[in-house]
């Protein structure tokens with residue numbers, strides 16, 4: 001599905017610009033470019049939020065709810081939407097520290113790390129758990145393609161500025177965060193989401209699973 005491929009490719013760009021934000025935030029406060037700080041905010045708001053998260057919410061998640069009959073008020077979809085909201089708040093904190101003089105400059109590395117780590121966890125959850133389940137589930141319900149849209153001029157501008165930031169602030173080679181496959185790494189697991197199988201599997205998927213276990 002073209003939309004899923006696009007969203008996947010967008011994750012790679014967003015991950016790299018997030019790494020660049022870590023590098024930027026850990027530069028000595030006095031030498032930090034305010035213009036580049038603003039370009040980071042524009043990238044995450046316009047490309048990450050307005051373009052990427054919005055197509056997940058208004059196209060992919062809506063199709064999962066309306067066409068595949070999956071719950072959107074709990075489980076993985078609700079978790080992903082709650083993440084989007086939380087990441088908006090964390091980015092607002094980064095913005096507050098960008099413009100708050102010496103005190104804000106001292107708090108910037110911590111707030112940038114909180115934002116970037118939340119974003120990486122979120123992308124991990126979508127790449128390793130949510131997206132692989134979407135194609136087959138939608139196809140089983142007769143959905144073979146989902147609409148996408150071209151980038152608006154300001155989103156495209158935010159993207160190229162983001163790519164320039166990656167060149168200027170090379171992301172750390174080995175990110176200081178645990179990453180991994182599956183629900184177990186997700187902060188919502190066991191809190192607001194019982195995991196994909198319990199939330200999404202239907203009766204025959206459980207039957208099939210039990211048959212496979214018995215056969216093995």
Ligand SMILES: [Fe+2]
Nearest residue numbers: 053056080126
């Ligand atoms: Fe998302």
Ligand SMILES: [Fe+2]
Nearest residue numbers: 011056123126
């Ligand atoms: Fe995403």
